[in-house]
Amino acid sequence: MFSFSFSSVFSTARRTSLVGRRITQFGLICLCILAVSCTDHQVPDLSSERRVQLAVDSVRRVLEDSLGQPVPSMNVLIQTPSQTYFASAVAPGRQPLTPDTYFRFASNSKNFTATAILTMYQDGWLDYKAKITDLIPGANLPYVPTTPDWNIPYKSQITIEQLLQHSAGVYDTDNDTIPGLRGETYTNYVQTRDSTHQFTTEGLIKPLIDHQLKYFVPGNGQHYSNTGYAILSRIIERVYSAKSGRTRTYADYLYDHITGPNSRVPIPVSFPYQASDQLLPQPSVASLIRNSTKWGVGFGPVNMSAHVAEGNGYGTMAALNKYIRSLMRGENVLSKQTVQLMQTDVSAAKREYGLGTELFNNLGYGHNGAIAGYLSVMTYDPNTDVSVVAMLPLWDFVRGQASFNTCFFHMYYAGYAAKRALGYPIIR
Structure with a gap:
């Protein structure tokens, strides 16, 4: 029977998301070689769609050879100014995915959260430069509660902008270990003992208060923090509730203003926040996590209540493309x-991370995600007017962190190769 610590795998992959953001020069050189091999020697009369498919097929096979294990599928959706292409490269005997196959898109959720915050800013509902202890415009209510269970370190110095940028110094109880929890993170410790536990923002920040955990004085560094985005979810809830005159949730605001049928551009995505809401709609793709036993286990039901606003979203590749393209x-x-x-904050300041947005070499602006066996990235390049969504439903830990990183990088390579197959150059 395949066994592993869900907690350690879950946390490790989330921490590694930063590695996926840093596409190294070595990786780009390898990609250029791969891309050329996929395109330069093809028969001239091959259709563009066929060239994209062959490019993604090649990346899947390269990844499979590198891992020495089957890769169930590699999937890329790419939209140019004139056409949309989709390629699902699958192992023999497997059914290709479609653009409308559901999966968990993890930390891509953070870009939706940033969009919600900035939409509220446009509407005059909040000031993203404000401190989280300031009052909500037009209400005698601060952005976060004044109760003792919200007395996190440096609370009075933290701004909404810093939470968006991961520059607030908020300790991440989802990714980093907590004193007294046997070397585990808070979310892992709780979830592996009770998979139905209903997480709350107060629960997520309690270890910060109990142990005075923090990374640095707000504004004096940058450290990825899912807990910081959990705080943003509560800010969105409090602002929307104040404006509505009744209790509203993070999911309510996104559905009502960002993604639902009455939104400017409706997007078929969901952000579950109840512990009992654990299933994906159909059709969906099962993810696979493989460790040193060289066998894997697929994940279906997952409790997303610990990841509201930072990683709880699910949808399709077509939905993510529609969202990131129309947004950017x-x-x-x-x-x-x-x-x-949103774009200038990450590029001009040479940050790794801006207002819920990252800049990926040769792909553009967007975000990525890793959760429960799924890897994904959504991007838009304003220089070429090309959007790319890539997804790999596989985590491999047969060689530990190295093979996981290999999976993450090859997901990017598939996006690059598809873009290169359509004639867009890879810029080193």
Whole structure:
């Protein structure tokens, strides 16, 4: 029977998401070689769709050879100014995915959260430069509660902007170990003992208060923090509730203003927050986690209540493409000026992470995600007007962190190879 610590695998992959953001020069050189082999020697009359499929097929096979184990599928959706292409490269005997296959897109959720915050900013509902202890505009209510269970370190110095940028110094109880919990994170410790536990923001920040955990004084560094985004979820809830005159949730705001049928660009995605809401809609793809036994286990039901606003979203590749493309083109809820603010914050300041947005070499602006066996990235490149969504439903730990990183990098390589197959150059 395949066995492993769900907690350690879950946490390790989330921490490694930063590795996936740093596509090294070595990786780009390897990719260029791969991309050329996929495109330069093809028969000239091959259709563009066929070239994309062959490129993604090649990356899947390279990954499979590198791991020495089967890779169930590698999937890329790419949209150019004139056409949309989809390629699902699968192992022999497997059914290809479609653009409308559901999966968990993990930390891509953070970009939706940033969009919610910036939409509220556009509407005058909040000031993203404000401290989290300041009052909500037009209400005698601070952005976060004043109760003792919210007395986190440096609370009075933290701004909403810093939470978006991961520069607030908020300790991450989802990714980093907590004193007294046997070397485990808070979320892992609780979830592996009770998979139905209903997590709350107060529960997630309690270890920060109990042990005075923090990374640095707000504004004095940058450290990825899922817990920081959990705090943003509570801010969205409090602002929306104040404006609505009744209790509203993070999911309510996203559905009502960002993704639902009454939104400017409806997007078929969901952000479950109840511990009991653990299943994906159909059709969906099962993820696979493989460790040193060289056999894997698929994941179906997953409790997302610990990951509200930072990693709880699910949807399809078509949905993510529609979202990131319309958003970054200024055709969704954010104005072009606000989108430029989101992009400039990460590129001009040379940050690894901006306002819920990252900049990926040769792919553009967007985000990535890793959760419960799924790896994904959604991007839009304003220089080429090309959007790319890539997804790999596999975590491999046969060689530990090295083979997991190999999976993550090859997901990016598939996106690059698809773009290169359509004639877009890889810029080193």
